[in-house]
Amino acid sequence: MLTIDRYLRPETLEEAYEAAQKKNSVILGGMMWLRLGNRRIGTAIDLSALGLDKVEETDDAYRIGAYATLRELETHTGLNELTDFALRGALSPIVGVQFRNLATVGGSVFGRYGFSDIITLFLALNASVELYKGGVMPLSEFCRAGMLKSKERDILTCIHIPKENTVVSYKAQRNQKTDFPVLNVCAALNGGRLSVAVGARPLRASVCLFDIAQDNESETIAERTAGSLIFASNKRASEEYRQHLCRVIVRRAVDEVFAKSADGGIRSGKPNPEVI
Ligand SMILES: Cc1cc2nc3c(=O)[nH]c(=O)nc-3n(C[C@H](O)[C@H](O)[C@H](O)COP(=O)(O)OP(=O)(O)OC[C@H]3O[C@@H](n4cnc5c(N)ncnc54)[C@H](O)[C@@H]3O)c2cc1C
Known part of the structure; x- marks a missing residue:
């Protein structure tokens, strides 16, 4: 159960920041994740008076x-x-x-x-x-x-x-509707740069960058992305399954991006992703 000792609705960010430095203070978002916790919060800081909802x-x-x-x-x-x-x-x-x-x-x-x-x-x-x-x-x-x-x-x-990405494709795999994703992928083509982000590995998402003047075959891009990222197992999927899914979903997302982009972007070359 979540227990809150004190509720604060600051009128300035400075007031909120100062309150947040105190032990057991917590900034509230929508509380959808926080409410699941079993803890005692000293001061719960509600930012709703600060105009941050625009x-x-x-x-x-x-x-x-x-x-x-x-x-x-x-x-x-x-x-x-x-x-x-x-x-x-x-x-x-x-x-x-x-x-x-x-x-x-x-x-x-x-x-x-x-x-x-x-x-x-x-x-x-x-x-x-x-x-x-x-x-x-x-x-x-x-x-x-x-x-x-x-x-x-x-x-x-x-x-x-x-406002720079011209073509985007997002894909996620779930074992069942509304469950947490087993893997998620977003490919975004901005001029000559292709960004491929992969999350739910189940590690935090990382992004691989490709220069499509050299790196432009979806299958190779997918292979290199899957080969350069770390995957792990949890109750939803094994490491091997996630790596396999990564190859498939990245290829589909990149194919979609190339197909949607004005010049198609398909030339030959070797992908060499920079992982950030
Ligand atoms: C059952 C369930 C299923 C979910 N499924 C998915 C899913 O499939 N895909 C997905 O992407 N997400 C999923 N989520 C995550 C969900 O979308 C939200 O990201 C999550 O609930 C946190 O958002 P919140 O606004 O409720 O934050 P809260 O729960 O209020 O806060 C989360 C954390 O962020 C801190 N915080 C909040 N706002 C700020 C701020 N402005 N500055 C500093 N710290 C802050 C809080 O102190 C807390 O530590 C799921 C969550 C739940 C509970």
């Missing part, structure tokens, strides 16, 4: 506030057009509409869950996170970090999605 568009990016819900992204016209509706495809299998009306983007990204659909998608889209004290950093760096700088507990304020 999705804003600039000339070159979307700025998604940490308190925007998964459902808001799933139904957002501009973000779905930008991602070839991959955003809707990634989010709509997560539990149910009522759940996605509560789960927040901030909680989903800050939790850095290995199975996360949204992190896999955002990594391929070259997203950055904005932390109140830590500033802006690439999501790939944020996901790699075991712990935030100097043990401070920072606040994720928003996610930046650059």
